[in-house]
Amino acid sequence: MTSAQQLSLFPLFVLLASLCARSHAFCPTKSFAISSLIVRYAASPKPIDEAIAFYNEKFPFQREPPKSSPFTTLGMSDKMKAQMESRNERRRLTDISEKQARSAFQELAKLYGDDVAKQMVIDLPVCLSFERTWFKPSLEAYSGIFGKDEAKAMVARNPGLLAVKPSDAATVTDQTMTFSYLVAYTRPYSKVTLPLLFVLLAIPVVEAITGIQIRAAFFSIFPF
Numbered sequence: 001m002t003s004a005q006q007l008s009l010f011p012l013f014v015l016l017a018s019l020c021a022r023s024h025a026f027c028p029t030k031s032f033a034i035s036s037l038i039v040r041y042a043a044s045p046k047p048i049d050e051a052i053a054f055y056n057e058k059f060p061f062q063r064e065p066p067k068s069s070p071f072t073t074l075g076m077s078d079k080m081k082a083q084m085e086s087r088n089e090r091r092r093l094t095d096i097s098e099k100q101a102r103s104a105f106q107e108l109a110k111l112y113g114d115d116v117a118k119q120m121v122i123d124l125p126v127c128l129s130f131e132r133t134w135f136k137p138s139l140e141a142y143s144g145i146f147g148k149d150e151a152k153a154m155v156a157r158n159p160g161l162l163a164v165k166p167s168d169a170a171t172v173t174d175q176t177m178t179f180s181y182l183v184a185y186t187r188p189y190s191k192v193t194l195p196l197l198f199v200l201l202a203i204p205v206v207e208a209i210t211g212i213q214i215r216a217a218f219f220s221i222f223p224f
Contacts, residue, residue: 047114048105051121055101058125059094094129104132111139116156124159134166141169157184
């Protein structure tokens, strides 16, 4: 090859080198980074899978039925006991199948989004065993009172509201909204604060039933 021919081919080599430098295929570091991102994305679990796994950890799908207890049939006649045994009614609220749990999560995700639905399951795993056909109409009832965004935020703070019947959801008051903030605020300390809170809320009921003035006696001993 003559010098003139070599010089004529030189621009082609320069062009080819330039194209290679700009191509991702010839950039192993960047290609590897992109591949790693794809692998990590594919390997990361979906919110529904995380939620189902969390529920299964708390309430295994393959649990045995609860053992019979004398308190379960306390006051029942022998006939009622026999009927109960024949229908195999010894089951818990949380005794649902994985398919039922997934259906409940999918309904929650439609209404609140995947991430919020997953967080609700983490905060209150039993919510997946609630009647899922109530989720939408109850939210609509809450929305009619507080507005859609406020209602969704309220239920997210207190997933226990998912268990409320639509007819009852239409009668809630501002106390329900206030209580949702209280539940969310005390959740990190729920093992101590929530039982205490329920005891305090039950005091007026106990006073009405027993006639014993618990609060009056307390304040007489510890005046403020």
